[in-house]
Amino acid sequence: MAVTIAVLSQKGGTGKTTAVRTLADVFRRVGLETLAVDLDPQGNLSDYFDLPPDAEPTIAEVLGGSRPATEAIHDDVIPANLQLAEAELALTGKMGRELTLRRALRGLGDGYDVILVDCPPSLGLLTVNALVAADHALITAEAQYFALQGVEQALEVIDLARENLNPDLNWVGVVLNLADMRTVHSREAYQSLADAYPDQVFRTTIRQSIAYAESAERAVSILDYRPDLGADYLALARELLDRLGLEDASERVESLAGELAGGRR
Secondary structure: OOOEEEEEEEOOOHHHHHHHHHHHHHHHOOOOEEEEEOOOOOOOOHHHHOOOOOOOOOOHHHHHOOOOOOHOOEOOOOOOOOOHHHHHHHHHOOHHHHHHHHHHHOOOOHHHHHHHHHEEOOOOOHHHHHHHHHHHHEEEEOOOOOOHHHHHHHHHHHHHHHHHHHOOOOOOEEEEEEEEOOHHHHHHHHHHHHHHOOOOOOOOOOOOOOHHHHHHHHHOOOOHHHHHHHHHHHHHHHHHHHHHHOOHHHHHHHHHHHHHHOOOO
């Protein structure tokens, strides 16, 4: 059965979608069958994977019940577009609306090792659906003054999903994106999170760079576009896989890191 991870953030601009895109790439390169689910009506993850904007069906049809999830998989991605906003509105009046994604994804786990769900940059119904469908929740936060407040708000929604609908949901941790650890501000943001959640903050931080936007525009993984920056995500992937108990895959990431480092010499 697949391990399902919901990747969420209290707001946009935290590098959440880049995290899903790059972790999916790392996992696939080390032999983990990985499905990426775009649950954001903006469809940025779908764009990042260079899927056609008119790809059909999408997660909107899946949540609406008109198409099964198996038919919405395009190159191991279930895409999204603005129709997802309409689907979310339609869900609000339905009984068991928080369980819709879990029901839709049921059975897909037999064909995948990991399912990554890119949540919208808010803590509404779509995010709750992702958390109810997930085994683990991964929070991304920007390395700035309000990082702790954003994590606390995200944790409230995680606790809500755990207490009412998914008691086995595990918070796997929080990663700081868009970080410049050379600055006092970023170091203080990291330390405030580490003080509040000493066992949950990932040691790895993701460096801030315009290269992420450039690689997204070209639909090229940062691992290939800027392997030096991609090393951050390789380190994060190793930490995450260790926390998930997938040590064999973690060791393969270490080998991949060596290959990429050798290729840029």
